[in-house]
Amino acid sequence: MQLEVKGLKSGYGKVQILHGIDLTAPPREITAVLGPNGAGKSTLMKTIAGHLPVMEGEMRYRGNSLVGHSALSICKEGIGFVPQDHNVFSALSVRDNLRASSLAFEGAGERVAEVLRRFPILAERADQAASTLSGGERQTLAIAMALVAGPDILILDEPTAGLAPIFVDRIVSWVRELAEEGMGVVWVVEQNPEKILAISETAYVIDAGRTSEILEARSLLAPGRLEEVLLQVHV
Numbered sequence: 236m237q238l239e240v241k242g243l244k245s246g247y248g249k250v251q252i253l254h255g256i257d258l259t260a261p262p263r264e265i266t267a268v269l270g271p272n273g274a275g276k277s278t279l280m281k282t283i284a285g286h287l288p289v290m291e292g293e294m295r296y297r298g299n300s301l302v303g304h305s306a307l308s309i310c311k312e313g314i315g316f317v318p319q320d321h322n323v324f325s326a327l328s329v330r331d332n333l334r335a336s337s338l339a340f341e342g343a344g345e346r347v348a349e350v351l352r353r354f355p356i357l358a359e360r361a362d363q364a365a366s367t368l369s370g371g372e373r374q375t376l377a378i379a380m381a382l383v384a385g386p387d388i389l390i391l392d393e394p395t396a397g398l399a400p401i402f403v404d405r406i407v408s409w410v411r412e413l414a415e416e417g418m419g420v421v422w423v424v425e426q427n428p429e430k431i432l433a434i435s436e437t438a439y440v441i442d443a444g445r446t447s448e449i450l451e452a453r454s455l456l457a458p459g460r461l462e463e464v465l466l467q468v469h470v
């Protein structure tokens with residue numbers, strides 16, 4: 236069951252940012268989303284997750300339209316979202332962040348223990364306030380919080396921004412594991428494109444709020460190809 240977005244338009248209040256996005260995210264695959272700064276990648280992720288209203292177009296999952304659904308209801312449909320910033324409760328402990336994320340979802344309480352097993356670096360810090368975590372640990376917690384709801388599709392808005400290489404590698408390998416287990420992943424890629432494109436199937440290039448290219452992700456690993464595609468988008 237894939238997530239399908241067609242002709243999606245959205246923005247902030249009256250300011251339209253997305254002018255027609257097409258994107259498909261199948262299960263068991265990592266789908267990369269690339270584009271220049273300000274192209275609308277974060278706006279697209281926020282719209283899919285129900286944080287911004289759809290102005291026009293369609294988003295469908297499991298045969299249902301998600302248009303007009305609240306963020307909570309989209310989460311309950313099986314689409315988890317890890318925003319780029321402000322994605323943990325700093326004052327709460329790691330465990331309480333996970334518990335808080337589980338409250339709205341049936342059976343999610345048991346998943347708190349499950350995600351702590353999956354991420355030993357969080358289990359070791361379960362009673363520590365999230366404000367004391369390193370950038371990589373915090374980002375791991377944000378991903379774990381999304382997993383507590385038991386999503387089938389996980390939307391990651393540039394989860395490796397500014398992280399030390401060891402954490403980039405860990406997050407890449409955890410996300411690959413999740414996809415191998417069946418999850419569909421949409422990954423906004425800005426930094427470390429080589430590492431993420433190497434494990435992705437399809438790459439969507441977004442420019443000025445439109446899907447400008449749909450490519451085989453690994454084709455962008457050829458020398459100079461990624462730069463060429465990203466530079467071409469504004470001509």
Ligand SMILES: Nc1ncnc2c1ncn2[C@@H]1O[C@H](COP(=O)(O)OP(=O)(O)OP(=O)(O)O)[C@@H](O)[C@H]1O
Nearest residue numbers: 247250252270271272273274275276277278279425
């Ligand atoms: N809350 C907001 N209100 C109004 N405009 C916004 C808001 N957030 C973002 N924008 C505008 O929407 C456009 C797209 O921003 P968005 O963050 O989606 O781009 P992006 O492709 O994710 O960029 P980046 O790579 O810089 O994160 C930008 O022009 C930005 O200024």
